[in-house]
Every structure is written in C-alpha cells, then in structure tokens.
Amino acid sequence: xxxxxxxxxxxxxxxxxxxxxxxxxxxxxxxxxxxxxxxxxxxxxxxxxxxxxxxxxxxxxxxxxxxxxxxxxxxxxxxxxxxxxxxxxxxxxxxxxxxxxxxxxxxxxxxxxxxxxxxxxxxxxxxxxxxxxxxxxxxxxxxxxxxxxxxxxxxxxxxxxxxxxxxxxxxxxxxxxxxxxxx
Numbered sequence: 001x002x003x004x005x006x007x008x009x010x011x012x013x014x015x016x017x018x019x020x021x022x023x024x025x026x027x028x029x030x031x032x033x034x035x036x037x038x039x040x041x042x043x044x045x046x047x048x049x050x051x052x053x054x055x056x057x058x059x060x061x062x063x064x065x066x067x068x069x070x071x072x073x074x075x076x077x078x079x080x081x082x083x084x085x086x087x088x089x090x091x092x093x094x095x096x097x098x099x100x101x102x103x104x105x106x107x108x109x110x111x112x113x114x115x116x117x118x119x120x121x122x123x124x125x126x127x128x129x130x131x132x133x134x135x136x137x138x139x140x141x142x143x144x145x146x147x148x149x150x151x152x153x154x155x156x157x158x159x160x161x162x163x164x165x166x167x168x169x170x171x172x173x174x175x176x177x178x179x180x181x182x183x
Contacts, residue, residue, distance in 0.1 A: 004155045007033040009068035012169025013057055013085075014075040015046070016177035022048045025080030028176050029060040031069065032169040035162045040065050041176065049081040051121070054089050061094045071148065071156055073170050074100045077132060082115065086128050087146050097147035099157075101166050105135055105142055140165045 009031065016026035024045045031040035042063055044056040061072060077085050077100045087098040108129060115122040115129075135142040138154060145153055160167035 002152050002155055004152070004159045005034075006159065007037065008070050008156060008159060009033055009039075009065065010071045010073060010156070010160050010167055010169045011061060011065070011069050012073045012075070012167060012171075012173045013060065013079075014170060014173040014177050015079040016180040018048055018080060022080075024048065025083070026177065026180055027053065027056055027060070027079060028173045029057075029063075030169045030173045030176065031065045032160065032167075032172070033068075035160045035168040038172060046080050046083050048083070049119070050083045051124070053079040053083040053085045057085055057090055058093045061090070061096060069094075069096050071153075071160075072096050072098045073160075073167050074098065075166075075170055075174060076100055076102050076106075077129075077144065082111075082119065082125065084125055084128050086131070087133075087144065088131060091147045095147075097145065097153075099143055099145040099148065099153060100132075101170060102135060102142045102144075103140075103165075105137075 011031050013029045018025045025048050027044040029042035042060045046053050046056050091098045115125050133144045135144050162168045164171045
C-alpha cells in the first residue's frame with residue numbers, strides 16, 4: 001500500500017473566464033499542501049485559442065514551489081478556448097506527474113471537427129489530442145494522466161479533496177478565475 005502524506009504538495013491549474021473578443025486569457029495556478037493549506041497563487045497570460053498553455057504551465061511549475069510539487073492537476077486539457085496543454089510535454093519538462101481532470105467525457109470527434117474548421121494548424125492540435133491517454137472514469141470525474149500509477153493517483157485525489165469531487169487546488173483556482181468575471 002502506498003503512503004501519501006496529508007500535506008502532499010499539489011498544483012492546480014485552471015483558466016479564467018473570457019469572451020469572444022478576448023485575445024488574452026488568465027491562467028491561474030494554486031499550490032496547496034494537502035487539501036487545506038493554500039501556499040501559493042500564480043498567474044500567467046495565455047493567448048485565447050493559442051498554443052502557449054503548455055509553456056506557461058511549465059513556467060508556473062518552475063516557480064517558487066518547484067521542489068515541493070508532487071502532482072500537477074489541470075482542469076481539462078484545453079485552456080482559453082482551444083489552447084491545448086500537452087500533458088506529455090509538461091511531464092517531460094518537469095518530471096512531475098500531470099493529471100487532467102474533467103467532469104464529462106470529451107467528444108474528441110466533435111473537437112477535431114471544430115479544429116479542422118477554424119484552425120490552420122489543426123493537424124498539430126489534433127496530433128496533441130490523439131497523443132493523450134484515454135480518459136478514465138474515477139468516481140464522478142474523468143482523469144487523463146502521465147507519470148503516475150492509477151492506484152497512487154486515486155489516493156492523492158482522495159487526500160487532496162475537501163468537500164468536492166476534485167482536488168482543492170483545482171477548486172480554488174476555479175473560484176479565483178471566476179473572480180475575473182467582474183473586472
């Protein structure tokens with residue numbers, strides 16, 4: 001049986017709200033120790049529908065808490081519209097397990113059709129999508145992950161949640177993001 005300490009260091013990444021006219025979207029990262037201690041908040045700008053979310057997530061990870069982060073949790077794999085985060089590349093550049101958490105199973109066929117219709121670089125984007133691990137159900141959510149065993153991941157999710165189905169770091173990043181709605 002794997003032992004996970006109560007104050008395991010985790011980073012949760014989500015994006016802030018945006019509208020059709022937005023060119024820039026805020027990426028929010030919160031570093032938590034376990035499920036109760038918020039120990040860092042990070043912000044990065046990404047391009048709406050750009051291709052820079054992977055790079056910006058890596059920059060957040062390499063910030064102040066780099067040595068303490070045991071798992072990187074992402075709210076899905078797309079940020080700021082169709083700015084797709086490559087979880088394999090994030091893992092390769094940080095050597096920290098990466099887990100994308102989703103409430104619903106993505107419809108990749110539909111996503112690919114949208115990408116083909118609206119993006120000149122659709123082949124690159126679809127290539128990243130197809131390289132992703134298949135989403136797996138865990139309780140009421142779906143997870144895609146690299147660099148970690150399923151059993152360990154389940155224990156870490158359970159240890160880092162408070163009263164939500166997702167780790168507290170993701171929940172708080174989402175709440176902070178919603179705060180940008182009224183700027």
